[in-house]
Every structure is written in structure tokens, then in C-alpha cells.
Amino acid sequence: MSESPMHAHHYSLYGLVSAPRPTEARGQRLRELANDVCWERVPDIATKQRIGPLIYWHLREHDIPYPNHIRRTLAAIFARQKAIAAAQTETLAEIIAALRDAAIDSLVLKGGALAHILYPEPGLRPMEDLDILVPSNQGEAAREVLCDLGFHAPAPITRYARLQHHLPVAQRMTGNILVSVEVHTTAFNLLMAHELSFSSLQRPLVDYVAGGEAMQALAPEQMLWMQYHGLRKLAEPVRFLQLADLVGLVERYADVLDWPQLRRDYPDLWHALTALHAFTPLGGNACGHLGLDAERPPSMRGIGEDYRGWPRHGFTQKLNPRERWQLLAETLHPPEWWARFVYGIPSARGLSGVFFHRHPAAFIHQGLRRLYLGPVSRGAFFKTEI
Secondary structure: OOOOOOOHHHHHHHHHHOOOOOOHHHHHHHHHHHHHOOHHHHHHHHHHHOOHHHHHHHHHHOOOOOOHHHHHHHHHHHHHHHHHHHHHHHHHHHHHHHHHHOOOOOEEEOHHHHHHHOOOOHHHOOOOOEEEEOOHHHHHHHHHHHHHOOOEOOOOOOHHHHHOOEOOOEEEEEOOEEEEEEEEOOOOOHHHOOOOOHHHOOOOOEEEEEOOEEEEEOOHHHHHHHHHHOOOOOOOOOOHHHHHHHHHHHHHOOOOOOHHHHHHHOHHHHHHHHHHHHHOOOOHHHHHHHOOOOOOOOOOOOOOOOOOOOOOOOOOOOOOHHHHHHHHHHHHOOOHHHHHHHHOOOOOOOOHHHHHHHHHHHHHHHHHHHHHHOOOOOOOOOOOOO
16 A cells, blocks of 8 residues: 655655755765665665666765665666667757747757756656647647657547647657657646646746757746646655756756745745755755755654555555555645645644645545546546556
């Protein structure tokens, strides 16, 4: 049903490496932790959390001693991800160039932009697919461009597909790597109840180059909000790689972000960054803007623990009565750190409002919207099965 929580020092290890770039302060803390880590568990957890390349990178950059067989495993994960990232970058550049030639505006969302903007090399930021935003009236034209490039890019046929915020996943082999692409007409689905499309973009956009092609990404404030807001789905895990994205955005744009606007327009995100600081200590510059102590991250229970209740895990017939009660308890009473992060609760405020209002309201809100979308398959209430 659910995994047992990791020992506290493991969260320190994974928190320290859940950042796009190494710093001397993080390196020093890693050296202090190295002898206490249960290294045999690291590759499995790193794979689930999608931070295998990041762990390898940080340990190598700081010359941290650890078992050779774990080093070889992490090095293999890193090498494999570099090959995947190269294929994805080549494909992304080809698509953006083709959309430009077809006079279709485009903007790269999520990993396809973050991997090149925040990380020392794109192989450090694994992603399942490339996400490209186009104007709502150019979605079909963009799909035809993908077809011309050799993608299998089906048109939306089912009611579920037509209500989605992106076209059905398009796929093509680049070398021996299968590359998947989602063409979006809005950044969020109806489940998340937030409109972000070409008509509501904050400017100036972020310019960057990948694969020799000039591309654009969301403005820093909207990029930060999108990465955070997308983590608030009850059915999907909060992975450490996604936390690394937030750390990278806050530190990379500390002197660029409009902090007063961020606090005014996205108060939940503002308070969530305090919980993020408890997991991955943020740099002094970012802490200064947030009013946080860089040397003393806030304390809270269950730092790094993800939600383990329903619908993340189902009430199946395989569960015995004790396990059912445990699942019910975890459903009604999520870990403090997760609740403060996902619902944006200040560290000085109690959580009774979360347990009796925000958390139940999230079930109702997301559940009703999922019913409106319709199940993706028979018997499946939520799309993502964990």
C-alpha cells in the first residue's frame, strides 16, 4: 500500500541534491552526511524520484566518497539520461523550427525549457515528454506539422481527449530513442482550474537556445507558478525532481522575480517556498527576498514525506482491516510538510483548517472536475494510477 517513511537523514541527502546547481554550502553538508547514508537504497529511491542524474552530478562535483558499485549504477543512469536528453533536444529544435516556418507561435513548457535554462546540462533533468504551447486556434495546424515531421500524432476523438488541455501524445523515434510530444493549447487541464494560455502570458518571455534553435519559455513568475500549481494534484506524487525545478527557478531568478507581485498574486506559492526551504536549503539571496533564515531552515514534521492516502492508493480488496484503517488515517491526515507545501500554509499557522476544510475541499473540487472530464478508462476515476 504505502512505503515506510525514510529516515530523516535521507531527506537531508535528497534535499541537498534536489537543486539544479551545486553550491559549497550544500557540498559541505553532503560531506557531513555521507557516512550516515544507507547507500544501498539510493539508486531505487533516486529512480522513483527521477533525481538519479542529479545525485550523481552533485556527488561527483563535490568529490563525495561513496561505494563504487553505487557509483557505477548512478553513472549508468546518468549516461542513459544524457542520450535521451540529446534525442529530445534534437527533436525539440526540429519541431520549433518547423512551427516557425509554418507561422505558428510556440512556447516551450516545463522540462523542455527548464532543462536548458536551469541545469548545467539537459541530461540532469529527466522528462517523459516535450510540452509545447501554441495558440488555441492553431492546435490542429501544429498537429499537422508534427505529422509532416514523421510523428504519429492522432487527432482528439474521444470526449476525454477533446476536453484535455493538450492534444493526444505524439510520438516518433529519434535514433533509438522514442520521443513523446504534447501540444498544449493551455498550460493546465480543467482539473487544476487555472487558465494559462497565449492570451494570458506575462511578458517579457524568457529567451533561450536549445539544439541551435532560439526558443521561448514562460516569464519567471508564471514559470514558477506553473511548476508549483502542477504539483497539487491529489492523485499524482510530488517528486524530488519537481522540487529541484522550484529551487532552480527561485535561485536562478532571485534578482529578476517580482517578489511583491509573487506574494500578492500567488500567496499559496509564497508560503510553499518556506516548506521548500525546509527540504532543500535555499541560497541566501532567495532567502533574503523571502524573509527566511538561510542558516536555519524552518522545522516541521515529516519533511520530504509525500501524501500516501486515497486516491494515491486505493481501498482494494487486498487490504486487510488494519491496512484500510491506516489508509483512511493517511487520507484524512496528510503529513505536515506535504500539507504546508501543497496548500501553501504558513509555518506559524496551525493545520486544523487544512484537515477540516482545504484538504476535503480538494477532494471534492478535483473529484467533480474529474467526473466532468470522464474516466480515461472503465473503472478509472483518476487518470494517473500510482
